[in-house]
Amino acid sequence: RQKLLNEQRREALNSIIDIKGNIRVFCRVRPFLSRNRRKNINPISTSLDKVVVKLSGGAKEFEFDKLFQQESSQEDIFTEVEPILSSALDGHNVCVLAYGQTGTGKTHTMDGALDKPGIVPRALEKLFSHASRDKSSSVTFSMSMLEVYMGNLRDLLAPKPICRMHETSARCNLNIQTDPKGLVEIEGLLEVQIPNLGKAKWWYNKGRRSRSTSWTNVNETSSRSHCLTRISIVRKWDLDAKTESSKLWMVDLGGSERLLKTGAIGQTLDEGRAINLSLSALGDVIAALRRKRGHVPYRNSKLTQILKDSLCDGSKVLMLAHVSPCEEDVAETVCSLSFAKRARAVESIRDIPEDLKKLREKKLAELEKHMKEAEEES
Ligand code: ADP
Numbered sequence: 300r301q302k303l304l305n306e307q308r309r310e311a312l313n314s315i316i317d318i319k320g321n322i323r324v325f326c327r328v329r330p331f332l333s334r335n336r337r338k339n340i341n342p343i344s345t346s347l348d349k350v351v352v353k354l355s356g357g358a359k360e361f362e363f364d365k366l367f368q369q370e371s372s373q374e375d376i377f378t379e380v381e382p383i384l385s386s387a388l389d390g391h392n393v394c395v396l397a398y399g400q401t402g403t404g405k406t407h408t409m410d411g412a413l414d415k416p417g418i419v420p421r422a423l424e425k426l427f428s429h430a431s432r433d434k435s436s437s438v439t440f441s442m443s444m445l446e447v448y449m450g451n452l453r454d455l456l457a458p459k460p461i462c463r464m465h466e467t468s469a470r471c472n473l474n475i476q477t478d479p480k481g482l483v484e485i486e487g488l489l490e491v492q493i494p495n496l497g498k499a500k501w502w503y504n505k506g507r508r509s510r511s512t513s514w515t516n517v518n519e520t521s522s523r524s525h526c527l528t529r530i531s532i533v534r535k536w537d538l539d540a541k542t543e544s545s546k547l548w549m550v551d552l553g554g555s556e557r558l559l560k561t562g563a564i565g566q567t568l569d570e571g572r573a574i575n576l577s578l579s580a581l582g583d584v585i586a587a588l589r590r591k592r593g594h595v596p597y598r599n600s601k602l603t604q605i606l607k608d609s610l611c612d613g614s615k616v617l618m619l620a621h622v623s624p625c626e627e628d629v630a631e632t633v634c635s636l637s638f639a640k641r642a643r644a645v646e647s648i649r650d651i652p653e654d655l656k657k658l659r660e661k662k663l664a665e666l667e668k669h670m671k672e673a674e675e676e677s
């Protein structure tokens with residue numbers, strides 16, 4: 300009976316995600332910070348799930364699957380992210396990606412602060428609480444964390460080398476392999492078992508510290524590297540001992556600002572180029588997936604190679620585009636919004652005829668009710 304209920308819940312969840320789409324794009328507008336001047340000038344206005352940017356040549360509109368305005372909380376965000384995490388427990392590969400210009404709140408959304416935890420710490424809590432309630436299967440989790448900087452992969456959980464000279468060989472320059480089944484394997488990347496929430500948070504904090512103290516010779520590098528956290532999930536069903544595995548990637552992407560235009564030189568210029576290349580490769584992959592046919596260009600960056608088996612048909616992708624409310628950032632804001640727009644599903648909610656939209660909403664409500672019932676009963 301338990302298994303049946305689980306199946307029902309899973310089916311309902313899958314249908315919900317099918318209706319909402321496998322690739323979803325949210326936008327979060329950062330609040331003004333105390334250091335921001337001219338708070339009275341706000342080039343951005345928001346309504347429902349739309350962002351309107353006022354420009355000298357007129358206004359530009361961008362619509363999202365969900366919009367989080369300045370005052371939205373970490374809970375608000377997590378409420379929308381949670382169903383996608385549940386599908387990772389149900390055997391789907393999932394990618395949650397935070398995109399945006401440096402300073403727009405990507406790390407705030409993903410990591411958060413102690414009193415305002417972000418998606419990763421909340422996801423860890425949810426995974427363990429779901430797993431402990433599951434009576435028909437046993438679920439185990441393991442974690443890896445890595446940083447991608449100028450095309451190099453660095454393990455954030457591996458122990459520090461005794462001598463800095465070994466840094467390059469021990470933890471850097473990891474290779475990416477794809478096995479015959481198409482599964483991605485990062486050679487030598489440490490994968491730690493996380494038997495409980497306490498251990499999970501301990502490892503996660505270790506990885507975070509390792510990111511911020513790395514590359515000490517370069518200023519502010521963390522904004523020019525991608526930080527990826529992977530939770531591998533293995534679920535074993537009690538009834539028939541069948542196993543199912545999936546991956547949940549949570550990615551704090553490097554800043555999307557166009558350094559080429561800001562007169563960057565030398566190292567900064569190279570870093571900017573590397574980030575811009577990998578972000579546009581990511582955009583290309585998502586756009587190809589969205590079209591659902593033809594060649595998906597994974598090979599153009601390390602980032603897309605790493606995420607290949609989780610950015611494909613059957614996986615769930617959530618892009619969280621972050622923008623600043625400030626007037627001086629408006630050019631970057633338009634770029635970020637345009638990037639996110641490109642990643643959105645072909646069929647925008649607005650293009651669907653009204654009666655179909657109503658039908659869809661009704662079906663969604665039914666499914667959500669059904670899922671809740673199955674959950675409560677189990
Ligand atoms: P990014 O990672 O995109 O460079 P950060 O997450 O570091 O940006 O955010 C920049 C600053 O703005 C930080 O001081 C952060 O605490 C603050 N901040 C970002 N988003 C929010 C938010 N939604 N509410 C309050 N403060 C925020």
Ligand code: MG
Nearest residue numbers: 405406521522
């Ligand atoms: Mg950051």
